[in-house]
Amino acid sequence: MRAFLRRQGLLGPGEHAELTPLTGGVSSDLWKVDLPAGTVCVKGALAQLKVAHEWLAPVSRNRVEYDWLRFAAPLCPGQVPRGIVHDGEAGLFAMEFLPPERYPVWKAQLLDGQVDVAAAREVGDLVGRLHSASAADQHSALRFATDGNFDALRIEPFLRVTAGAHPDLRERFAELARRTASTHLAVVHGDVSPKNILLGPDGPVLLDAECAWFGDPAFDIAFCLNHLLIKSIKLPGLAAELRAAAQALADAHARHIDWEPPDAFGERVAALLPALALARVDGTSPVEYLDTAQRHEVRKAGRLLLADPAPAVDQLLDRWAMAGALA
Ligand SMILES: Nc1ncnc2c1ncn2[C@@H]1O[C@H](COP(=O)(O)OP(=O)(O)O)[C@@H](O)[C@H]1O
Ligand SMILES: [Mg+2]
Structure with a gap:
């Protein structure tokens, strides 16, 4: 995660990132990431979904999700999180963090x-x-x-x-x-x-x-x-x-x-x-x-x-x- 943040220029030399795992999903790892420049949400796809039965799924869907964010953004501004960056090497992408106090599920x-x-x-x-x-x-x-x-x-x-x-x-x-x-x-x-x-x-x-x-x-x-x-x-x-x-x-x-x-x-x-x-x-x-x-x-x-x-x-x-x- 920290290598990803540095590679993508989200975290500068000597800077600190605070990671808080987000719960609620079954198919991904998600974190709230507090950076000196602001807060972002980082998502990575799991190969094995967190359900009772075995359910394996291709992790390439992480890229697909990021592509979808880019596809949807101009069509419905403010109604999808803004995509910030995708990193194929890490299998992670960063997007705008939407605070739960203002964005209830x-x-x-x-x-x-x-x-x-x-x-x-x-x-x-x-x-x-x-x-x-x-x-x-x-x-x-x-x-x-x-x-x-x-x-x-x-x-x-x-x-x-x-x-x-x-x-x-x-x-x-x-x-x-x-x-x-x-x-x-x-x-x-x-x-x-x-x-x-x-x-x-x-x-x-x-x-x-x-x-x-x-x-x-x-x-x-x-x-x-x-x-x-x-x-x-x-x-x-x-x-x-x-x-x-x-x-x-x-x-x-x-x-x-x-x-x-x-x-x-x-x-x-x-x-x-x-x-x-x-x-x-x-x-x-x-x-x-x-x-x-x-x-x-x-x-x-x-x-x-x-x-x-x-x-x-x-x-x-x-x-x-x-x-x-x-x-
Ligand atoms: N951009 C975001 N900002 C804030 N919270 C988010 C964001 N994206 C996801 N979450 C929180 O994490 C939960 C799981 O995210 P989701 O993308 O649905 O993952 P999964 O694929 O595991 O279901 C959401 O229900 C929401 O509460
Ligand atoms: Mg979900």
Whole structure:
């Protein structure tokens, strides 16, 4: 770390850096680094992720994340941390440090019972802007031709591993894996989860683009809506608010869909979401905050909607609410 800081000119001769590890992630080492010139955040990718099952992932994703920060910065100023420098030799990059007092994590707010529908709308808008700006862009397609990473980090652990726990639905999972992996339309963030979103003074800030991939943008919306819907099972008293947040996010995103018919996009979101829901109970990276009965509820709703997919996001949200009420 100190060699990296010196090589990149962040730490001068005789100067001192104070390192504080940051917690909260599973796939990286992160530090708050106090330097004489100011504070930065330094991130390096781990080869073995900190989850219960063995989950190995290419460390080249550290470079991919930095490339994504550079890609996103001009499109949404203030809504991604400013990238400072990447160092391939150290496998580290430095970015702007966003102090937690001013940038609370959205997940913590949600689990604390604060459902901010306006924030959800802003997240949908932010993700939509990024998708639309990169759609059909040859340069982005080449820069984020990271199919191998995306397979290792998303298709395999979320779709193929989860299929093993649901042998009767194996063909549905396989179809979704094939379709998702072979759709190349826009730059996908790949981890749009409330734990990777900070609610800053200038709107939501998106972190953690290790999975960035020129692929299927429906993945991002299915992924994020899934997080909100699973939280409605944890917090049934807030199910209506969470549903409104999910709807606001999807609607705000949909206003940016100019690369394909919006119905085709919505159909893929609705088809993929139940598989991702099952992945959060029976896949490689299970959700930590549900009890056994709640996991069963997610499994039930996920299986129903995977076997008989909703044709669009609105119907998906209706049917998720109904499955919850019946459980
Ligand atoms: N630029 C930053 N400034 C301040 N805190 C950050 C920054 N980037 C990440 N963090 C904190 O570290 C946590 C983990 O970061 P993240 O990039 O999501 O790593 P991982 O890939 O391990 O999930 C975040 O939830 C956030 O709390
Ligand atoms: Mg993260």
